[in-house]
Amino acid sequence: MKITLEELLAYTSVVDSxxxxxxxxxxxxxxxxxxxxxxxxxxxxxxxxxxxxxxRLELTEEGRSFLAHAxxxxxxxxxxxxxxxxxxLNPAGRLRVNAAAPFMEHxxxxxxxxxxxxxxxxxxxxxxxxxxxxxxxxxxDIAIRIGALRDSTIHARLLGASxxxxxxxxxxxxxxxxxxxxxxxxxxxxxxxxxxxxLNLWPLRHWQAEHFAITPTLSASSGETLRQLALRGExxxxxxxxxxxxxxxxxxxxxxxxxxxxxxxxxxxxVYYRNAQLAARITCFLDYVSVHITDAQM
Numbered sequence: 001m002k003i004t005l006e007e008l009l010a011y012t013s014v015v016d017s018x019x020x021x022x023x024x025x026x027x028x029x030x031x032x033x034x035x036x037x038x039x040x041x042x043x044x045x046x047x048x049x050x051x052x053x054x055x056r057l058e059l060t061e062e063g064r065s066f067l068a069h070a071x072x073x074x075x076x077x078x079x080x081x082x083x084x085x086x087x088x089l090n091p092a093g094r095l096r097v098n099a100a101a102p103f104m105e106h107x108x109x110x111x112x113x114x115x116x117x118x119x120x121x122x123x124x125x126x127x128x129x130x131x132x133x134x135x136x137x138x139x140x141d142i143a144i145r146i147g148a149l150r151d152s153t154i155h156a157r158l159l160g161a162s163x164x165x166x167x168x169x170x171x172x173x174x175x176x177x178x179x180x181x182x183x184x185x186x187x188x189x190x191x192x193x194x195x196x197x198x199l200n201l202w203p204l205r206h207w208q209a210e211h212f213a214i215t216p217t218l219s220a221s222s223g224e225t226l227r228q229l230a231l232r233g234e235x236x237x238x239x240x241x242x243x244x245x246x247x248x249x250x251x252x253x254x255x256x257x258x259x260x261x262x263x264x265x266x267x268x269x270x271v272y273y274r275n276a277q278l279a280a281r282i283t284c285f286l287d288y289v290s291v292h293i294t295d296a297q298m
Contacts (some may be wrong), residue, residue: 005042005077008070010037011049015056015067091280092121099144102224103268106243107293108144115288119172122281141282143271144289146240155272157286160293161265162242164203167253171233179236182206182260185214189235191226192216202238203264210262240266268293 013023014034024031040222042049042293049063075286099108104126109241112124149156172189179185182204192214193199204212217235220226223243230237230250239253247253255261 003041005074007037007041007044010034011041012067012070012074014038014062018243019057022113023063034229090121091119091284093279093281093283094123095124095281096125096127096141097144097285098127098129098140098142100146102227102240102243103144103146104128105224111289111292112276114292118282119253119281132228133265141272141279142285145269145271146266148267149269149271156269157272157290159268159270159286161267161288162240163263163265164202164238164240165244165248165258166202166250166256166260166261167230167237167239167244167248168256169231169233170251172230172235173254175233179256182212182257185212185236185257189217190214191218191220191229191235191237193223193226194219195223199238203262205260205262216266219229242268 009027010023010029010033013026014020017026020031020034020038024034027034038050043049045062046068047062048060049066050061096239097108108126112126116122129143135282144159144167146162176188179188183206185204193216200214200216201211202214203210206212218229220229223239226237227239227243227247229235230239231247236256245252248255272282272290
């Protein structure tokens with residue numbers, strides 16, 4: 001049976017205060033509780049630490065030797081508690097963040113400079129992956145995922161949402177014209193995803209339906225690839241605001257069928273492993289990203 005911190009505290013308090021009664025007052029316990037803790041400790045060590053007389057307590061040779069170890073253990077625990085308290089005030093350590101490449105490039109990377117200035121002791125490690133990953137296997141603290149989460153049992157925090165729009169470049173429109181109805185899209189070059197199929201359901205109202213299922217003329221697995229193709233005039237794409245806001249503002253892409261487009265927003269979730277209190281470095285990162293996503297009104 002292993003020694004507990006409670007027993008070590010009882011032992012050192014008795015030695016320092018000179019009596020069980022004084023130690024009980026110091027620790028806010030009963031004298032019988034302190035006495036039982038000392039008895040358990042001696043039983044576990046199979047030795048006598050204190051000689052008890054009616055007038056005083058006296059350390060045995062074994063007790064004197066063990067006292068130094070007990071103090072070292074207690075000091076180590078107190079130091080660890082102090083360090084954890086400091087980390088809560090000044091978060092530190094390595095933070096591994098995983099996100100799909102477009103979100104990493106367009107959202108996380110622009111926030112890195114400000115985050116590092118605010119939390120200089122946190123060491124960021126940024127990884128990209130478009131697939132759902134095993135957080136423990138990949139040694140990842142936070143995985144940011146866009147869209148509905150399939151597993152309802154995982155721990156997640158909603159950071160924001162990003163609207164979907166139908167977009168094309170001015171060059172494409174100049175060459176092939178702008179579709180005036182949802183049905184006219186069937187006569188255009190449509191850029192879609194290889195998987196999942198749900199990403200090829202565009203939020204367009206037509207014939208009393210609220211989604212338009214496209215058959216891609218050109219497919220890609222990455223939203224960033226589709227964005228680049230759209231910018232080069234290869235076709236019409238459905239893309240999220242988080243990666244195209246600047247393109248729209250600068251006129252590199254133009255929204256099509258705005259009146260027919262439903263206000264559909266993809267949730268942005270931070271997924272993390274948790275079985276206890278979240279580390280301060282994780283919490284401060286989630287708070288920082290969440291605030292800036294909200295400010296950007298994605």
